[in-house]
Amino acid sequence: MTTLNYANPIVLTYELIHFLYLLLLSSESLSAAIEHRKLDINATEEEQLQWLEDAGFQVVDCMYKYLDFVVFYPKK
Numbered sequence: 001m002t003t004l005n006y007a008n009p010i011v012l013t014y015e016l017i018h019f020l021y022l023l024l025l026s027s028e029s030l031s032a033a034i035e036h037r038k039l040d041i042n043a044t045e046e047e048q049l050q051w052l053e054d055a056g057f058q059v060v061d062c063m064y065k066y067l068d069f070v071v072f073y074p075k076k
Contacts, residue, residue, distance in 0.1 A: 048072065 057074035
């Protein structure tokens, strides 16, 4: 079970958006998202940062991560 830090407004906002998103999705859209997720490559943060460096990005960083959602910042 995940313990949420509701003192952090970013976490609370993400949780609320995620909950509303799932509520508003049609069953077809939810099924498509589940199928698409099966194609995702589950790699570590370090591996994905290395892929960005290997692709020629001079600056790479992980700006945000929560559970399995990550936002990377690459700059050439």
